[in-house]
Amino acid sequence: MNVSRLDGDQLLARAGELAELLVDAVDGGASVGFLAPLDRAVAEAWWKERAAGPFAVWMAVDGGRIVGTVSLAFPDKPNSRHRAELVKLMVHRRARGRGLGRTLLATAERAAAAAGVTLLHLDTETDSPAERLYRGAGWTRAGMIPDYAADPAGVLRGTTLYYKHLSALTG
Numbered sequence: 001m002n003v004s005r006l007d008g009d010q011l012l013a014r015a016g017e018l019a020e021l022l023v024d025a026v027d028g029g030a031s032v033g034f035l036a037p038l039d040r041a042v043a044e045a046w047w048k049e050r051a052a053g054p055f056a057v058w059m060a061v062d063g064g065r066i067v068g069t070v071s072l073a074f075p076d077k078p079n080s081r082h083r084a085e086l087v088k089l090m091v092h093r094r095a096r097g098r099g100l101g102r103t104l105l106a107t108a109e110r111a112a113a114a115a116g117v118t119l120l121h122l123d124t125e126t127d128s129p130a131e132r133l134y135r136g137a138g139w140t141r142a143g144m145i146p147d148y149a150a151d152p153a154g155v156l157r158g159t160t161l162y163y164k165h166l167s168a169l170t171g
């Protein structure tokens with residue numbers, strides 16, 4: 001298993017594979033911004049649009065195929081250069097339960113700290129498996145917002161907000 005960051009050209013070239021991951025996550029019921037069924041072309045276009053933005057994407061590759069991903073979204077506000085939002089942490093259902101999610105999360109955290117980011121934040125569906133992953137990785141629960149977003153089936157679910165200070169990683 002190899003985890004690496006995609007540059008803009010790689011992101012455009014491999015948007016189709018990343019789209020497969022997004023479609024798989026939605027098919028599996030994960031609340032990642034889309035309703036089911038998610039059209040593969042829509043998912044691919046979403047990834048391609050990210051190539052232009054303040055966005056960093058990592059991929060986990062196994063047997064030449066992308067099986068997991070995580071991204072950081074950087075705010076464009078001048079007063080927010082110290083923070084980033086962790087988004088789209090996804091592992092293909094075939095590859096889950098082997099520590100890949102934890103590895104991708106740690107990779108993004110290390111890269112953020114190395115880039116001078118001192119605060120990460122995210123939101124995730126309340127009571128989803130991902131919550132345990134974040135808590136286990138030392139993230140702090142900031143609170144919960146009910147009825148925040150529709151799950152893939154269209155049912156409104158709460159979201160839980162988490163944050164993590166990275167100063168400990170940079171020493």
Ligand SMILES: CC(C)(COP(=O)(O)OP(=O)(O)OC[C@H]1O[C@@H](n2cnc3c(N)ncnc32)[C@H](O)[C@@H]1OP(=O)(O)O)[C@@H](O)C(=O)NCCC(=O)NCCS
Binds near residue numbers: 097101125136
């Ligand atoms: C969340 C997700 C990325 C975890 O990926 P993974 O590779 O299976 O995770 P790991 O094997 O690294 O597991 C790490 C920890 O996560 C937690 N975890 C993972 N899957 C879990 C599950 N089904 N139920 C409960 N906890 C779970 C556990 O704490 C686990 O540690 P442990 O095995 O020591 O108990 C994956 O389930 C996924 O892609 N889900 C769909 C997309 C999603 O919801 N992403 C989060 C959006 S914010």
